[in-house]
Amino acid sequence: MGVDSVVLIGLSSVLVLVGLVVVQGGVHGGIPTTLDGPFKPVTVAVDDKFRGRAIDLPDTDARVQRNVNGFEPEQISVSLSSTYDSVWISWITGEFQIGDNIKPLDPKSVKSVVRYGKSRFSLSRKAVGYSLIYNQLYPFEGLKNYTSGIIHHVRLRGQKSGLKPDTIYYYRCGDPSIPATSKIYYFKTMPISSLRSYPKRIAVVGDLGLTYNTTSTISHLMSNYPDLILLVGDVTYANLYLTNGTGSDCYSCSFAQTPIHETYQPRWDYWGRFMEPLVSKVPIMVVEGNHEIELQAENSTFAAYSSRFAFPSEESRSSSTFYYSFNAGGIHFVMLGGYIDYNKTGDQFKWLERDLANVDRKITPWLVATWHPPWYNSYKAHYREAECMKVAMEELLYSYGVDIVFNGHVHAYERSNRVYNYTLDPCGAVYITVGDGGNREKMAITHADEPGNCPDPSTTPDNFMAGFCAYNFTSGPASGKFCWDQQPDFSAYRESSFGHGVLEVKNETHALWTWHRNQDMYNDAGDQIYIVRQPERCPVEPEVEGALVQDLEPEPVHGDRALACEDDENRVLAREEDKDDEEDERALDCEEDKDDEEDDGALAREEDKGDDEDD
Ligand SMILES: [Fe+2]
Numbered sequence: 340m341g342v343d344s345v346v347l348i349g350l351s352s353v354l355v356l357v358g359l360v361v362v363q364g365g366v367h368g369g370i371p372t373t374l375d376g377p378f379k380p381v382t383v384a385v386d387d388k389f390r391g392r393a394i395d396l397p398d399t400d401a402r403v404q405r406n407v408n409g410f411e412p413e414q415i416s417v418s419l420s421s422t423y424d425s426v427w428i429s430w431i432t433g434e435f436q437i438g439d440n441i442k443p444l445d446p447k448s449v450k451s452v453v454r455y456g457k458s459r460f461s462l463s464r465k466a467v468g469y470s471l472i473y474n475q476l477y478p479f480e481g482l483k484n485y486t487s488g489i490i491h492h493v494r495l496r497g498q499k500s501g502l503k504p505d506t507i508y509y510y511r512c513g514d515p516s517i518p519a520t521s522k523i524y525y526f527k528t529m530p531i532s533s534l535r536s537y538p539k540r541i542a543v544v545g546d547l548g549l550t551y552n553t554t555s556t557i558s559h560l561m562s563n564y565p566d567l568i569l570l571v572g573d574v575t576y577a578n579l580y581l582t583n584g585t586g587s588d589c590y591s592c593s594f595a596q597t598p599i600h601e602t603y604q605p606r607w608d609y610w611g612r613f614m615e616p617l618v619s620k621v622p623i624m625v626v627e628g629n630h631e632i633e634l635q636a637e638n639s640t641f642a643a644y645s646s647r648f649a650f651p652s653e654e655s656r657s658s659s660t661f662y663y664s665f666n667a668g669g670i671h672f673v674m675l676g677g678y679i680d681y682n683k684t685g686d687q688f689k690w691l692e693r694d695l696a697n698v699d700r701k702i703t704p705w706l707v708a709t710w711h712p713p714w715y716n717s718y719k720a721h722y723r724e725a726e727c728m729k730v731a732m733e734e735l736l737y738s739y740g741v742d743i744v745f746n747g748h749v750h751a752y753e754r755s756n757r758v759y760n761y762t763l764d765p766c767g768a769v770y771i772t773v774g775d776g777g778n779r780e781k782m783a784i785t786h787a788d789e790p791g792n793c794p795d796p797s798t799t800p801d802n803f804m805a806g807f808c809a810y811n812f813t814s815g816p817a818s819g820k821f822c823w824d825q826q827p828d829f830s831a832y833r834e835s836s837f838g839h840g841v842l843e844v845k846n847e848t849h850a851l852w853t854w855h856r857n858q859d860m861y862n863d864a865g866d867q868i869y870i871v872r873q874p875e876r877c878p879v880e881p882e883v884e885g886a887l888v889q890d891l892e893p894e895p896v897h898g899d900r901a902l903a904c905e906d907d908e909n910r911v912l913a914r915e916e917d918k919d920d921e922e923d924e925r926a927l928d929c930e931e932d933k934d935d936e937e938d939d940g941a942l943a944r945e946e947d948k949g950d951d952e953d954d
Contacts, residue, residue, distance in 0.1 A: 370851070372869035377756035377763045380826035383834035383865075385784055388858040390837075393550040393779045395576075395586060396609065403549070403609035405434070410449050410519040412491070412512050414611030416618040418625075419567070420651045421665045423529040424501025425494055426622060427649035428453050428468075430512050432519065433488040435608055437582070443486040446470040449517070451491035455510035457503075459523050462511055468493030473646040475604045476636040482597075483582040485604040492649040504531040524619045527566065530668040532702050537668035537844040538566035543771070544839040545571040545711075545747025546628070548778025549610050552837045555857040556777045560839045561617055562861040567667055568621055571747040572628025572677075572711030574644070576778050577606035588779050602633045607643050625650075626674040627661055628711040628747060632803060655694065662687050664694050670844060671703040673741075675710040678803055681728045688731065695739040700879045704847040704872065706741050708768070712801065713746035715755045715770040717830045719792050720783040721748050722822070723809035724801045730808045733760060737767065740879040742872055743842070743850070747774035751783040751835040752854055754866060758829040761815060766877035769870050770829075771852065777837045784835040786826065793822035832866050848872045 371378070396403055407413045412430035419426055432449045436442065451470045454462035469492060475485040493512065495502060502508060507527045513520030530536035542565035547553050560568070580586045580603030587593035590600065614623075631644035645660040655664040661676035673694060681687055698706060712725035714733065725748075736744075737759045749772050759767035775782070785792050800807045809821070817823040826833070838856040845851060854866040 370867050370869055372849075372871045373757060373769060374871050374873075376831065377828065378831040380828060380830045381832045382786070382826055383832070385782075385835050386856070386858060389782075389835070390552060390858070391782050393548070393552040393777055393837075395548070395550050395606075395779050396554070396613070398584070398605070398609065400609075402554075402613045405608075405612065410489075410514060410517055412519070412521040413488075413615070414608065414647075415512060415521060415524060415615050416611070416648075417526045417620070417622045418649045418651075419529065419622045419665050419667065420494060420496070421654035421663075422501075423504045423531055423666070423668075425496035425654070426502065426526065426528065427651070428466075428493050428495060428510060428512050429647070429649045430491050430521070431488040431608070431611065431647075432491065432514070435485060435488050435605060437483050437485045437605060439483065441474075441484050441486045443472050443474060444489050446472050446489050449489050449491070449519070450514040451493050451512075452515055452520075453493045453495060453510050453512045454515075455495055455508050457506065457508060459509040459525070462509060462523070464495075466493050466495045471646055473642045474635075475602060475633065475642055477582060477599060477601065478636050479598045482599075482601060485582070487604070487643075487646065488608070490646055494649075502528045504528055505536075526620055526622060529567070529622075529666070532666045533669055534701065534704055534847045535669070537670065537705075537846075539843060540565045541567045541569060541667065541670075541842040541844075542839055543569045543571065543745050543773050543842060544776045545745075545772075546573040546750055546774040546778050546780075547610075547776035548573070548576040548780075549606065549613060550777050550779050552777030552857065554613075554777075556837060556839050557614070557617060559855055559857055559861055563841050563855070565621055565841065568618065568623040569672075569709060569745060570623055570625045571709050571745050571773065572626050573630040573747055573774070573776075573778065574625065574628070575606045575610040576630055576780070577604055577610075577643070578602040578630055578633055579779060580606060586779075588781070600634055602643075604643060607647060611647065624665065624672070624674065626709055626711060627676060627678060629678060629801065629803060632678060657687075657690050657694075659687070659690075662690060666703050668844070669703050669847065670705040670707055671698045673706070673708045675708060675732070677710045677712045677725055677728055681731050683731055688735070691732070691735060695735065696880075698739070700740075700874070704874065705743075705844055705850065706739060706879070707743045707745065707842075708736055708741050709745045711746060712748040712804070713753075713770065713772045713774075714744075715758060715829050716746075716749050716753065716772060717786055717788060717823070717827050717833060718749050718751055718753070718783045719785040719787045719794060720750065721801075722787045722794050723796075723799050724748075725804065726809035727800075727804065727806040738878070738881040740766065740874075740877050741768045743852075743870060744768045744770045745840075746770065746772045747776070748772070749774045749783050750778070750780060751775055751833065752838060752866065753833040754831050754852075754854070754868070755829045756831045761812065761829065763828060765873065769852075771840065771854075773838075773840050773854070775835075775837045776839065777857070782835050782837070786833070788823040788825055788827065793820075796821050834865060836865065838865060848874070 410432040415430040451468040456462045509525045652663045714729040753772040755770040757767040836856045840854045843851040850870045856865040
């Protein structure tokens, strides 16, 4: 056989493989596509092997215990900035305190430094960020107060050149002057944004908590080697605990008599420690859920959520930790807040209009939106609870051709047919609920369309979201009723089981979505479908020309999150206290500053080995 024949056979094999994956409307390895839909609704009965009882990891579990000394970094995580050329590194130093007499740490006392580079032997670049602490205060008899360790956020980016796409970077974080630095970790940047480049696998998970089922979910998720993780709200379930550490599977049942909805903040530290092996390598992007509200003194909310995670808020011109956007290859992600103002007159809506108007679908053809409470949900749990948000925002998202929406909140899995305004629509989004990460609250198994299970409309609004917008349907099969009398036609597939999903965008029109159940082998698919875009058929911008288009302000040079917490007395940022400090003046822009006096011997030695690529 000649060389040409070998090449031809090889080429034809490649073509067959490609054909199995991406031929539009053709063979997809037996996997259905949305072009085959809308599908007749399917309900899969609860699996006998399903482990419904979710028990929290106790504070004695080795995976949640502090295993560093002094001010060495712990709870290390990576999150994305708005574009591939920048990421955030976050960590915590010092010990939290909980009790009657807590003394907050001084966030200025430990520096926020990351050394990084493309070789683990040459961490030749340097970035300095900011630090903060937050308090969770309960001025009530017998309740304990909490103050966090020092939380550090550092954005890696170069003044001259940013991070390279699709590239592994090694990093070490901490304060070299103590010295208290971490071991060396690594992460990989996202690919460049274009029609042809995408992260290979994006894991999507919601309502995680920290139970033995959570550990199973994360184990399955890690086995799929994601490049990025989306966490669609409800993170630790710390608010299922009293401040004395007593837990419950149902807060409202057990703790109804307490003067305020307490939380046990050490659960956040446990969660950060448990997740570190994963999220110190794989970027995680989080949006808030109702369990992050965590009301405390002076009506302060979301202190842990807004303090512990880094968000590309200012990079995406939102200045809020509750909504922001970012690109991952040819995908533009919009993260929205279901528990803050979402009305058309509010800041979030106006930001969303501007953000969507500035998405270039020739660069990021895929538009994916994420928020916590689902709009299309046929389970009894949280049925039509987010209807006011839907009324406010659905038309705007539809007008820009949002392709996929990910939600959590409902502790089960559900995938919709393409739908808009409760009507099947080939240009509507596919709505996917993955609130089945494994937390200690019960699995949702009851459907609103089963006899006797349609909730009383007056019970459906979420108190914190306020308002009532879910009236009887005015058209369609459920006309005149609050619930369908069979699985709604928008609901393509629903199943109650713990698990997670993986999104694999193949090209500008095809993305493979796979839902994995915890009781299955790692590679088994519980639900799988190709989500197919039809850009020639479905508009990607409002039909009224220019109606929503607004130019963005240029990105601020010194982007940090100070604006997001200026008026929150329970969070203390080192940068805010320290405005005249020279070190902080250059806090976010001193990468590649190789003459910095702070360099300790160890880091200096690493620089000495040289890394031409980083220069
Ligand atoms: Fe929730």
